[in-house]
Amino acid sequence: MIRSKFFQAILVLVLAFAFFRYGIRPPAPWSVVYLYMGIVLLAVLVYISSDSDSWRAFLRPIHLVLVDDEKRPIRLLLMVLLPLFLGYYAYSQAAAKVEAPPELRAVHPAPASSISFRGKTIDVQGFENPLRKDAANLRKYVDEGGEIYVKNCMFCHGDNLDGEGPFAHAFSPPPAIFTDPGTIAMLQEAYLFWRIAKGGPGWPKESTPWNSVMPAWEDRLTEEDIWKVIMYLYDATGFQPRRWEANAALIPFPSQGESAGKAVAARVPSSSLRSRRAERGLWSPALAEAQQRGDMNAGKAVYGKKCAICHGEKGDGNGPGASDLVITARMPGTSMPPWKGLPEKDRWNLVAYIKTFTPDLFKGTPKVLDLPKEVPPSKESIVRGKEMYEAIECNKCHGRAGRADGPSAPELKDDWEQPIRPADLTKPWNFRGGESKKEIATRLATGLAGTPMPSFLDSVEKPEDIWHLANYVKSLAPDKPNYATFLRVKKVEGEIPADPGAPFWSQQAPSNFPLAGQVIVDMRNFNPSIDMITVKAVYSSREIAIHLTWNDPTGSRPDPAAKTFADQVVLQFPVKLSEGNERPYVLMGDGSNPVYLLRWSSDGGVGEANATAISNLTPQPAQAVEAKGTGVFADGQYRLVIKRPLQTPDPNDLQFPVGKFFPVAFMAWDGGAGETGSDMSFSSWYYSVLEEPSSKRPYVIPPVVVLVSVAAELLIVRRAQRKARGSVN
Amino acid sequence: MQRVLRWFFIAGVLALSLPFLAGISPEVNAQSSGSIVGEVKYNGTPPAPKVIKVNKDNQACGNEKTSEELVVGANKGIQWAVVSVVGAKGPAPKPAQKPTLDQKGCHFQPHVLLAPVGVGIDILNSDGILHNIHTFSKANPSFNKAQPKFKKVITEKFDKPEVVKIRCDAHSWMSGWVVVQEHPFYAVSDANGSFKIDNVPPGKHKLELWHETLGKVAKDVEVKAGAPTKVTFELTKK
Structure with missing residues (x-):
């Protein structure tokens, strides 16, 4: 059998597939695997067909299956399986889900040869970090760079420089991972300077401008600050920048040990x-x-x-990073x-x-906490947990529905007298003490030192109530937020309900989008109150309707004296759809790319607006506003429906296209927590599409494919058999 | 007659052993010791007490709470000031009754509780709603225990002398103090600002006054056996 050319060919293909699929780390994408497999298949065919003997030897088993009476069962099996397989493939292609269009962009595009920085022209080509010449102060510059990093960059790029800062999950493209050898390790310092100074808005066209939320730091950092941060990046990761060859010998670096x-x-x-x-x-x-x-x-x-x-x-x-965190940023606890x-x-x-x-506090041996015996989750346990939740008044801080909106929540302070929020129990992925059931039970038993969360181990009716409570808390929400990658808008017939509480809306599939604090322009928001918005959207022949749900622990109580404002939410679209991937700057547009905003506020209802910057927002006059909507608030949660005709006569409005992708982004303000203006949370751009009504194609094409392939098989087999008989005769 | 005598003896035994029962050091007794009596006065016009609007649990807590961080009586006497003899030695008194801290009307009663080291303090919840006892201390381990409506008593003790702040996070206005001492020579001022420390050994002593908002004041006194020593503290807002 091993001599059989056919078998050898199959063996080579299987081995090649196994290698491409499992032998490459990190796993290669399927498209690459397919491409390589195609090349291997061609190579095998070339090899086999190199002389006619081996070609005939290769074809023989195939020929035998077609004509030999002994191979009849195999022939029949193949004749049934092949059309079915083709039919399935046709179905999977015809019924393919709508996916956001792929974003292809150059990761390290060539920088402009010179940039203007605060009115000064800087040549990027051949430019060296001037601070490196001051060899005596390298250490000082690196330390100062670290400070600047913590105050500005850490929120997205992370303390570990691994691109996993607290806001990183909310952005696409994700923040650069400096510890990855593919980022700063292969770039010159001047390139970094350009990227930091000009940010997302400065990307050239081949990098689909505006999609990155990276701010243009020239507005906030001085030239020297940027060079210091760059020195910190290389120092902290241990990488060396690539250098302009001629100058390479001149540049001093702090030594490794130092x-x-x-x-x-x-x-x-x-x-x-x-x-x-x-x-x-x-x-x-x-x-x-x-x-x-x-x-x-x-x-x-x-x-x-x-x-x-x-x-x-x-x-x-x-530490040097602390003053900024505590004083300007409401950071404590988060x-x-x-x-x-x-x-x-x-x-x-x-x-x-x-x-x-x-040392005094740790002289004794630590007490080991014994949790009562674990109670598995069950309907009864969850009912008992809810009963306990009410009896021990968890709602006082965490709210009736667990959304951190309890009556005591606004006044809570940590042990250092800084305001602190109770956990939103419907978002377990945010739990500081961990989201597993055991971690929740432990938190209930011990409390959370430094915070108002007290210990309940001796303060429930029976010790096992701790587990009933944990089961109840677990039952409030899924483990993961399952963030959506794009927003699908389904076609519906008839009138769309305007009431956010209508049963119609609970039947629609939700998409969760993460929001991050706006830390680009002043006032920055390092500790946003709203970190997720849930969207359901449908359209009819006449209008589009968007249903939004978000948790707001403070409710609405605008009071300028108390520095509280109206709650707000914004849906952002470009005014005009471009043919390519270009989009306005995600933070309310830019000079040449205005955005169109559908907005709602707890005191003004639904409105429309246009903007070219966060500081340059123009509400549309009342007569131009065609959007309508209703918002309701209950138990720490807003639900809102905004409706607008698909087409309007207003050139400042987005005209919603059917069957074509368009960008959408979200912004939210918890006015009760003092958020207003640029102090808010926002999302990246996402794609959305008004899906064309589903066609009958997935149910028509596959049967046709099956019939055609069966017919083709019959034809091939009959011809082969006739030929074989002919040659025998 | 015999009966009368027996009662007389019994009364005598009781009288002699009373100081022991109260835990007062045997070296110090009425004959060889003096007492310190005094007043804590506010100098100037006292500020109006802070009034906090209650925005939750009104049934249990009422509609308004007056802050006790500075309580000045009619004759300018300051309540809730603690006066201690500095460096005094002597076993912590074993009180006949457990010190008790009640939460009643969303209010710690008393506002300042004196407690000897190592003695269990009964913390009561008379309100029938959730409170939490959150202590802020350095010498003693801090704790934060929930006390839901059905948990009527929690008993806690402090093993080291310290002024411990207590707070209820569920009701932000609720704050109180437990002053823990390892000797018996300290007292808290009453509504008139008066205090009295008994059985102080004669000699020169240093007194220290602590008040939560007005801070600490020290004073030297000389205590004579068998006579009260008068002290007046005058405090003003810093």
């Missing part, structure tokens, strides 16, 4: 090097025996590198990032080191 952070590094250089490597995922700890105890000296080095920037060298919260990226050993080392700040 760059590992602060003076402590000299004593334990290996650990900081390790954490540096761990950032890139190259090192995972295998020293199990050291984990639980932790080495406080090693912890000190990690602390110096990762924590001191906010928490201060002495752990008193007086700015601490998850440090799962650090190797576990480093984390234990940190615990050991942090304990040395307050």
Whole structure:
């Protein structure tokens, strides 16, 4: 059998497929696999057909299946399976789901040869970081760059420079991952300068301008600030910038040992090097025996590198990053990032080191908390959990429906007298203490130190009530937000209900879109109140109707004296649809690309507006407003329906096209939490489409394909058999 | 006659052992010790007490709460000031009754509770709604315990001397203090601003006054056996 050319060919194809599919890391996309398989198939055919003997040997088994009486069962089987397979393929193609069009963009487009920076012309080509010439102060510049990074960049690019800052999930394209060897490691410093100074709005056309939310930092940072941040980026990742060849020898860098952070590094250089490597995922700890105890000296080095920037060298919260966080940013309770990226050993080392700040508190042996026996989730358990939820008055802070809108919620303060919000129990993915059932039960049992969340272990009727409560909390929401990638608008017949509570709306499929704080222009919002909006959209022959749901823990109570404002939500569209991927700047447009806004506010109802910048918004006059809508608020949640005719006579309105993709973005303000103007949360651009009414194609084409392929098979088999008989005779 | 005598003896035994029962150091008794009596006065025009509008649980809490962070009586006496003898030694008194902190009308009663180290304090919830006892301390471990309506009593103790702030996060206006001492020589001023510290050993002492908003004031006194020593503290807003 191994001699059979046919078998050999199949073997080669199977092996090649296995390699392309499973042998390449990270996995290659299917389109690439298909392409490579096509090449392999052609190569095999070329090889086999190189002489006529081997070609005949290859064809023989195929021929036998077609004509040999002994192979009749195989022949019949194939004749049934092949048409079915083709029919299925035809169905899957005809019924293909509508997907957002792919975005192809150049990742590192060539920069302009020179840019103008605050009125000054800077040549990007051949330009070097001027601060590197000041060799004596390199360390100082890097540290200052770190400070600037924490105050400006960290929110998207992350503390670990891994592109996983608290707002990163809300943006597409996602923030650059500096620790990835494919980003800053292959660019010159001047290129970074250009990207930072000009941001998303400065991308050239081949990078589909405006889609990136990266701000143009020239508005906020000085030239020197930008060079410092660049130095910090290379220092913190351990990468070297690419250099203009002629100047390469002249540029000094802080040495490796020195760059590992602060003076402590000299004593334990290996650990900081390790954490540096761990950032890139190259090192995972295998020293199990050291984990639980932790080495406080090693912890000190990690602390110096990762924590001191906010928490201060002495752990008193007086790091250079802290003043900005606390004073201008309402950050407490939310700015601490998850440090799962650090190797576990480093984390234990940190615990050991942090304990040395307050040695008295850690003299005794820690108490180990025993949770009562776990209760599996059941209808009864959830009912009991709800009963307990009401009996122990969780609603006081977390609200009746768990949406963080309880009567005590607005006044809560953490142990440092900073305002803090209760957790929204319908968004478990945000839980600081973790979202698993056990983590929820632990949080209930112990409380959350530093916050108003008290311990309930001895304060429920029976100890196992902790588990009933955890089961109830778990029943309030799915584990994951399942963010949508685009907004589908389905066609419906007849009148669309204007009441957001109408049963019609609960039958429509929801799409969740993440919102992030607006940290680009002043007033920046580092701790947005609204982080998700749920959208359902349909259209009829006459109008489009969009149903929006979002949690707002404060309700509406505009009061300028108390610095509270009306709640608002905005749907943003371009005024004109471009043929390519070009879109207006996502933050309310730009000079040449205005946006059209459908908006609603708790005190003004539905309106329409146009904008070319966040500071340049023009409401449309009342007679031009054709959109209508109703919003209702209950238990910490708004539900709103906005309707507008598909077509309007107004040239400043978007005319909704059927069957064509158009961009949409969302913005929201929790006025009760003081959000107004640019102090808000917003989303990236998403695609939306008014789907054409579903055709009958998926039910017509496959049967035709099956019939045609059966007929073709019969024809081929009959011809082959006739020929075989003829040659025998 | 014999009966009368027996009662007399019993009464005598009781009288002699009373100081022991109250936990007062045996070295210090009425004959060889003095007392400090005094007043805490507000100097100047006291500010009007803060009034907080109650916006939740009105049935249990009422509609208004007057802040107790500075309570000045009719004759300018300041309530809730704690006066202690600095550096005093002596076993913490074992009170006949457990110190009790009640939450009644969404209000800690008393506002300032004196408690000896290591003695259990009964924290009551008389309101029938959720409160939480959230302490802020450094020497003692802080805790934050929920006390739902059915949890009538929680008992807690503090093992180290400290002025501990307590708060109820569910009702932001609720705040109180537990002053924990390891000796018996301290007292809290009453509604007239008066206080009295008994059984102080004779000699020179340093007194320290603590008030939550007016801060700390120190004063030297000389205590004579068998006589009360008068002290007046005059405080003003800083």
